[in-house]
Amino acid sequence: DAMVIQNPRYQVTQFGKPVTLSCSQTLNHNVMYWYQQKSSQAPKLLFHYYDKDFNNEADTPDNFQSRRPNTSFCFLDIRSPGLGDAAMYLCATSRDFQETQYFGPGTRLLVL
């Protein structure tokens, strides 16, 4: 089945230790998004790619970076995780803007 896959499902890292979360899709969608979601809060968009074009949200901290080496894969790099970065990180794809988004299962990040 075509889908959005996120690995790992759970990630534990230490304060200040760089961590990378990965997302892959078999939908061949043009757009890939990364969201941060904290408990009982709305998913908050961090950035998105339309193909290779990167768009960073204005309030996304510099600590968060992303890479999209090809259509299928997108990575979220947190350079120096702080305690406040503990959250669920959701990857989503859509064929184009203003279309339905398909979400992965998420990666729950714990920062010790």
Next chain:
Amino acid sequence: SQKIEQNSEALNIQEGKTATLTCNYTNYSPAYLQWYRQDPGRGPVFLLLIRENEKEKRKERLKVTFDTTLKQSLFHITASQPADSATYLCALDNTDKLIFGTGTRLQVFP
């Protein structure tokens, strides 16, 4: 400022009844609105999309309305079942992205 509001308190209803969830927004003019379901520890799953020129959309037991004058969408689940228990998020389009509400938790008890 722009705002999307969904009832933060959980909605508890009895099996078989109709659940109605509300999404209100201010200072947006969305061309469309989407509803997603999110189970604990999982990513949101798309349910329905309604465009600004559509008053109502149905899919099986689900119905969505969109009133651009009131700036409100209502999401109905008829003949609700315990399996419908989840958090339901509304999302508005904002040019090249979606803006999500915080969601309303629905609990359907037997």
